[in-house]
Amino acid sequence: VRRPRAAILVSGSELLDGRRRDTNGHHIASQLSARGATVDHLLVAPDDLDVLVADLRFLLAAAPDLLVVSGGLGSTHDDLTLRAVADALARPLREHPAARTMVEERSAVVARRRGLRYEDVLEHTAKLARLPLGSVPLAPAGLAPGIALREGPTRVYALPGVPHELETMLAAIVDELASGGFFPPLAERVVRTFGGGELQIAAILEAVSHERLEVAVTAGGGEVSVVLRHDPGDADACRQAAALVASIEAGAAVFSVDGRSVDRIVADGLRARGETLATAESCTGGLLGGRVTEVPGSSEVYVGGVVAYSDDLKRRLLDVPGGLLAQYGAVSEAAAAAMAEGVVAVSGATHGLAITGVAGPAGGSGEKPVGLVFVGRAGPSPTEVRRHVFPGDRAEVRRWAVTAALHLLREALSS
């Protein structure tokens, strides 16, 4: 199966001077590769006509099947994408009647919403209807239409950079390409493991043949995930995929084979049982609660909890005995257990998860180094505490502590 090759160009000086982090490039790459395209380039370029033209020519010279351009389609002087595409392809800009109608309609909406004169808005937006010759305008999700055109073997799309506009318009393009047979058939399996480490997975991959599969491994926070992709019409590939998944399941602690994250498995498990969770956090300062509530509907299973950053609050709000803290310290197995039990008692939730650790960079000692984290769980089954030492900086230690706490509950819910 030949997989289409794609290139992405994201324009915006604010993405290169530290003001803003690009999110569109990652979104486009994710969407295209989820359908089976191979993304060869993601290029972030400033709002500079010469640079944009040179970049477009470089990307087109590799003759990708698909080139998606994001950003630079707006009403200000640094919105240069239409001009850059025209120059790169040596095509003139021409007013496109259908694009003109779209721009007029959207300008009228914007004028009404912002209390501006229609003529004043159109003065700045009219240029959005002047497209490189041969372009087809794409219906706008905001102010600016996108464009679609062909250049040799490459389908070129240019979309505005406002994230929700880009996402809406890209989804329509991907659906249309898919229904036209642009993407190859693709089977994908995601196997997620926890607690084993990358070397364990590497050993399995060395022992089990998988030359007809595309295999990608990611690791972080104690999780190692393996993504397998192959042609669903290739019987050998299907057999290899099944054998590899079976080997990973036999040799590593697999917790997900259906694509669900630990977050999702925990939420689904609580919901299925009609049970609830409360959290007690020290070094993570609320990030566990923040993560559990990332998804809509979390109020069905999450009641809240306590951020017991100071020892005083561990005593006051979680009834952790002062003597325990004095004897073992706040970063201890005993404190994690008492915090988890305390939050169950004060909240009335079914399960309690607690995190206490040394996130660093200061505060570490020989006995309690930076990265040492105790995660605790209390509830219907006996209280459990697990000790971790996470590598990385403060942000990583905190993120991984949250993941580890979720796994502790996942295991209890699955047993």
Next chain:
Amino acid sequence: VRRPRAAILVSGSELLDGRRRDTNGHHIASQLSARGATVDHLLVAPDDLDVLVADLRFLLAAAPDLLVVSGGLGSTHDDLTLRAVADALARPLREHPAARTMVEERSAVVARRRGLRYEDVLEHTAKLARLPLGSVPLAPAGLAPGIALREGPTRVYALPGVPHELETMLAAIVDELASGGFFPPLAERVVRTFGGGELQIAAILEAVSHERLEVAVTAGGGEVSVVLRHDPGDADACRQAAALVASIEAGAAVFSVDGRSVDRIVADGLRARGETLATAESCTGGLLGGRVTEVPGSSEVYVGGVVAYSDDLKRRLLDVPGGLLAQYGAVSEAAAAAMAEGVVAVSGATHGLAITGVAGPAGGSGEKPVGLVFVGRAGPSPTEVRRHVFPGDRAEVRRWAVTAALHLLREALSS
């Protein structure tokens, strides 16, 4: 003043197939542009030798002053950076004695830490000492040394992609370049405003001449920031900068002219007064506590608080009267006030900050739409609640709610 031009190449297939979002590229771009370099390209490329070689040649063809490569310096078969640099520059790979010593030392450490045989580790790491001819090895912050070399006018650096290793090694490079006079003198002013909107700033920029300044505006979460940069030796530019800052201060609600974020101003203000903060969060689920504790040392000023996601926990842990919740609802001015006062009472902290709102996407109504957020503050001065309606998705509403709460406390601390 001529500003050095930089290009960045980040390698890693996992950054192009949706598995992981690049953070190194943004970090490198931020660090270089903060010193006055102009970043013309940030290119993310897969672990594919041909693509990497083509990309390196493309970036070098523009003759940048600086090319920073991140990633692909490790022990696995897809770590291709050294080979790609050698091929792109048509230089052979040669074992470098100093690099060999670094690799042996680091391999011994890794072997000891992971309980592996030194020879087994070195078998996979030895290739990290084979550098493109003319390279100088850079001391590793983890396993792999970096490299520095010159190619025509361009200083080329290649660094490992592990974020904390990259950051450490990049900081050393930037410091060395700076002490060698590589970066131009640069005066920078950052003026941060809250509550005014972008149009207000645009109007000021239209009215005040600033053609000798570089001006960049960013907006989000109610904040609009203006970054001014200029040659400190240009007297006209200095006058323009002073006049523009004065105009912004006169025409907009400026809260920071020294580069400090609201997070930092609040933390500094509390520390200076010897006061403490506690938080009571509903729709943000702990993100306010998470943000306050992002920085080391936050335990001096932050005691913790309550995540009162359910109404039951608002009553149990914050003593919010059930009648109040029944009458006004959990998303109300009254609830925000009661939560802020409640968390001060139960925690003993000087100040309490509360957040309650409709983060969406569901749960909105005509009277209480998605994005409606009340932030409340209680403490030594009379309790205050502010009503916001934030645009954007669930994640944005929650992030902006946290920012708005911090501003409420900032204003109280500065009055």
